[in-house]
Structures are given as C-alpha cells and as structure tokens.
Amino acid sequence: MSQRVLTTESGAPVADNQNSASAGVGGPLLLQDQHLLEKLARFNRERIPERVVHARGSGAYGHFEVTDDVTDFTHAEFLDTVGKRTEVFARFSTVADSLGGADAVRDPRGFALKFYTREGNYDLVGNNTPVFFVKDPVKFPDFIHSQKRDPFTGRQEPDNVWDFWGHSPEATHQVTWLMGDRGIPASYRHMDGFGSHTYQWTNSAGEAFYVKYHFKTNQGIRCLSAEQAAETAGSDPNSHQTDLLQAIERGVHPSWTLHVQLMPAAEAAGYRFNPFDLTKVWPHQDHPLRRVGRLVLDRNPDNVFAEVEQAAFSPNNFVPGIGPSPDKMLQGRLFAYADAHRYRLGVNHTLLAVNAPKATSAENYGRDGLMAANAQGRGAKNYEPNSYGGPVETGRPLSAPLPVSGHTGTHEAPSHTKDDHFFQAGELYRLMTPDEKKRLVANIAGGLSQVTRDDVIERNLAHFHAADPEYGKRVEEAVRALREG
Numbered sequence: 185m186s187q188r189v190l191t192t193e194s195g196a197p198v199a200d201n202q203n204s205a206s207a208g209v210g211g212p213l214l215l216q217d218q219h220l221l222e223k224l225a226r227f228n229r230e231r232i233p234e235r236v237v238h239a240r241g242s243g244a245y246g247h248f249e250v251t252d253d254v255t256d257f258t259h260a261e262f263l264d265t266v267g268k269r270t271e272v273f274a275r276f277s278t279v280a281d282s283l284g285g286a287d288a289v290r291d292p293r294g295f296a297l298k299f300y301t302r303e304g305n306y307d308l309v310g311n312n313t314p315v316f317f318v319k320d321p322v323k324f325p326d327f328i329h330s331q332k333r334d335p336f337t338g339r340q341e342p343d344n345v346w347d348f349w350g351h352s353p354e355a356t357h358q359v360t361w362l363m364g365d366r367g368i369p370a371s372y373r374h375m376d377g378f379g380s381h382t383y384q385w386t387n388s389a390g391e392a393f394y395v396k397y398h399f400k401t402n403q404g405i406r407c408l409s410a411e412q413a414a415e416t417a418g419s420d421p422n423s424h425q426t427d428l429l430q431a432i433e434r435g436v437h438p439s440w441t442l443h444v445q446l447m448p449a450a451e452a453a454g455y456r457f458n459p460f461d462l463t464k465v466w467p468h469q470d471h472p473l474r475r476v477g478r479l480v481l482d483r484n485p486d487n488v489f490a491e492v493e494q495a496a497f498s499p500n501n502f503v504p505g506i507g508p509s510p511d512k513m514l515q516g517r518l519f520a521y522a523d524a525h526r527y528r529l530g531v532n533h534t535l536l537a538v539n540a541p542k543a544t545s546a547e548n549y550g551r552d553g554l555m556a557a558n559a560q561g562r563g564a565k566n567y568e569p570n571s572y573g574g575p576v577e578t579g580r581p582l583s584a585p586l587p588v589s590g591h592t593g594t595h596e597a598p599s600h601t602k603d604d605h606f607f608q609a610g611e612l613y614r615l616m617t618p619d620e621k622k623r624l625v626a627n628i629a630g631g632l633s634q635v636t637r638d639d640v641i642e643r644n645l646a647h648f649h650a651a652d653p654e655y656g657k658r659v660e661e662a663v664r665a666l667r668e669g
C-alpha cells in the first residue's frame with residue numbers, strides 16, 4: 185500500500201512536519217510557513233464552550249424496539265407497531281461539574297435520548313431521577329449557580345448548596361433522593377432513566393393523555409457508597425466513560441425497558457397532586473407502569489468530540505403524537521436548549537451528523553448562517569408559499585392543544601389537595617430500610633455540617649422535620665454530633 189501524503193487543510197502536500205521554516209538555520213521563523221501557521225491556529229480553536237450544565241458525559245448509539253401496543257394512547261409513528269425499531273443516540277452525564285470533572289460523584293445523571301424517527305428526531309432529555317429540585321424555570325440559573333463553583337473561591341461551596349436548598353422547600357424530595365443510596369450510580373449502565381416531566385401523548389382519535397417515562401435498567405441498579413465513590417473518583421475519574429465504552433466494545437450491550445404511566449387528560453385537574461409539578465411523582469398505585477419497549481445501546485461513537493460533545497438535545501424536538509404538558513419547568517426548557525446549541529455549536533448545529541434526521545430529511549426554508557453546508561437543489565426557492573413545488577405545511581398539529589384559563593401574571597403553580605413541599609419526601613424516607621435511612625442521614629449530615637451559618641442549617645433542618653419528624657430529629661442529631669465532634 186502506498187503511503188498517504190500529509191497535506192495542508194487545502195490539500196497541498198506538506199514537505200516537513202518536524203521542522204518549521206526559518207530565516208537561515210538559527211534564525212526566526214517565516215510567515216510564509218503555511219503549514220505551521222495553520223497547525224497552530226487550528227490547535228487554538230479545538231475547544232468550544234462546554235455545556236453550562238451536564239458538561240461531562242458519555243454517548244452511544246443503539247435502537248429502541250416496541251414490545252407492547254400503545255396505539256390507544258399515541259399515534260407516534262415510531263411506537264405504532266410491535267417489533268418496530270428506531271435508531272437512537274444516548275448521552276449520559278453528570279450535572280454540576282465541568283468537562284474535566286470526575287464521574288463517580290453524588291449528583292443526578294442526565295439521561296438524554298434522540299430517537300431518529302421517520303417523522304423527525306424525537307428528543308427525550310431526562311435524568312436518572314423521577315423528580316427535580318425546583319418547579320419553576322425562573323429559579324434554574326440560581327439553583328445551578330449555587331451548585332457549581334463559587335465565583336470567588338472557585339470551589340463548590342456547601343454554604344451555597346445548602347443556602348439555596350434552605351430557601352427552596354420544594355427541593356426536599358429531590359435532596360432526599362440524591363442523598364440516598366441512588367445518589368451515586370456505579371455506572372451509567374446501572375441506573376434507571378426518567379423523562380421526569382409529564383408529557384402529552386395524543387392518539388389518532390385526537391384524545392390526549394398525560395404520560396411519564398420510566399426506563400428501567402436491565403443491568404440492575406448498582407450504586408456506590410460515599411467512600412467507594414471518593415476512591416473511584418480518585419483512581420479513575422473517567423469511570424463511567426470507561427465502563428460504558430468497554431462494555432459495548434466487549435459486546436455486552438446495555439439495555440433498558442421503557443414503561444410509561446398514563447393519565448387521561450381530563451383527570452389532571454382533579455388529581456390529588458399537581459400532575460405537572462416536577463418535584464412530585466405519580467405514585468404507582470394511582471397510575472401503574474405499562475411496558476412499551478426496549479432500548480439497547482450497541483455502538484460506540486467513532487469520535488467523542490464530533491458525536492458526543494457536539495450532540496444537541498432539545499426537549500422541544502417532538503414528533504406527531506407527542507407534545508408538552510403545562511409543566512412550567514418543561515415549558516422553560518422548550519426555549520433553553522436550542523438557544524444553548526446556537527451559542528455553543530452555532531445556528532447550523534442541526535446539520536451535524538449526530539443531530540440531523542437520519543430516517544427522514546429536514547425540508548424547510550431556513551438558510552445560510554455560519555457554516556451552512558446544506559446546499560439546496562438549483563433553483564430551490566427560499567420563501568414560502570411558492571409556486572415551485574417547495575415543501576408545504578400539513579395543517580395537522582403534532583399534539584392536542586392544552587386547555588388554559590385565567591389571567592396573565594406570575595402565578596404560583598396550582599395547588600391540588602395533597603400538594604405540599606414535604607409529603608412525598610417523607611414518603612420516600614419512610615420507604616427506606618433502616619440501613620438506607622442510616623446512610624441517608626449520614627450523607628446529609630456530612631454535607632450540612634460543613635455549612636458555616638447556623639440560620640442556613642436551621643432552615644434545612646426544618647425541611648427534614650416537616651418531611652418526617654423522625655427524619656428531622658436524626659439529621660439534627662447527626663449534624664450536631666459532627667459540629668461538636
């Protein structure tokens with residue numbers, strides 16, 4: 185085989201890749217050395233802004249296969265036939281740390297899926313937790329600021345973390361979840377995934393259902409204790425990446441079984457919890473799990489930067505038969521993601537191979553912009569309506585309309601009969617075994633006892649007391665023991 189020739193980016197052969205061109209043997213370098221200039225300039229531009237959250241992650245390709253008929257509830261094409269397969273790209277992530285952070289940390293995990301359906305890409309951008317810390321998107325930037333590095337000390341500060349939670353009683357449920365055994369998954373393969381939000385399905389008769397997604401890991405749940413995590417984060421900061429990559433390379437393909445909880449749209453207003461409150465679950469006795477299909481990951485990306493770093497998921501990428509609910513957090517996210525992608529990757533991020541539709545093509549009049557690579561056919565018009573056979577609208581909304589009433593304003597979310605900030609946090613605590621409770625209390629106390637201000641500690645203790653008096657008492661005693669010890 186003849187040796188391939190090294191070239192510049194415009195394809196000219198490179199004469200010397202070991203020595204720069206200089207004025208004489210020992211003299212300064214020459215501006216005419218195109219290869220050197222291009223190589224240094226290119227290198228300076230290798231990094232792009234990292235994701236503002238979920239910066240650190242791992243991705244893989246695979247497929248979703250329908251195992252059970254759900255056509256009574258949605259007319260989504262990729263779910264319409266038992267046995268139908270759809271290509272998927274998944275990206276799992278930690279939330280708070282930057283790109284160079286360690287994997288084995290106490291933090292929620294992102295669980296983002298892109299289904300390349302024949303009716304466009306459907307993105308389901310969830311977490312490994314069924315609930316979240318806050319329920320209104322206006323609080324999200326403050327929440328994230330309190331969890332990431334402090335602008336003065338440059339470190340994650342227990343004072344900030346707990347100060348925000350102390351002012352956010354609605355976070356008590358998710359804090360209980362995060363500080364419990366599932367707070368540090370052993371790997372991305374050994375955790376469940378949740379859509380977390382309530383979404384809407386619409387069937388072919390136009391009937392609407394609210395839906396929650398649960399991806400149950402078929403590998404079994406495995407978690408790390410705080411001590412195991414500290415050891416793993418130190419010895420292999422890339423532990424989750426290593427695990428996913430190597431499992432797929434070995435042919436051990438991780439899989440998850442998708443179940444949904446469904447609620448006819450008409451029942452939402454009378455439900456005992458606000459069904460659109462992201463800090464609450466729908467108890468399974470109210471809405472049992474119904475199996476839908478199986479997600480399998482079986483192919484590693486060829487290039488982490490091109491396919492994982494440049495992957496762009498947006499909760500606003502719906503397909504016919506699936507749409508948003510009035511969940512306020514979800515509504516905020518419908519804006520935030522594509523906006524982040526335009527900043528991080530540019531307006532033409534949807535043309536990148538990992539983000540472009542694979543089972544259909546994008547047909548619209550969006551044109552040009554930085555790095556436009558979608559040359560249209562000669563004579564294709566860039567306006568609509570036109571008389572030249574360009575793409576036209578269907579007149580069919582993707583999902584059923586959401587009912588609205590009342591006046592505009594900055595309203596608190598509607599409160600249902602069983603709604604308060606603490607009931608479900610207490611239920612979660614009471615479900616735990618004695619050993620799980622012990623570890624939960626120790627984990628909370630380990631963090632809370634590092635807080636420097638008594639009023640911040642008191643506000644947080646009040647939340648645990650409100651969730652369950654025993655829970656509050658045990659956390660209070662453990663914090664006191666650590667602070668006095």
Ligand code: HEM
Binds near residue numbers: 237238277320322517
């Ligand atoms: C109002 C609330 C939220 C806002 C404004 C928000 C915003 C963002 C932004 C800007 C990114 C970075 C996107 C990028 O640069 O590609 C992101 C990533 C992500 N968010 Fe959120 N987020 C919110 C809540 C949530 C919730 C509730 C979940 C889970 C249920 C979630 C899951 C994720 C995941 C999984 C990623 C990483 C996606 C990927 O792998 O590329 N976020 N979020």
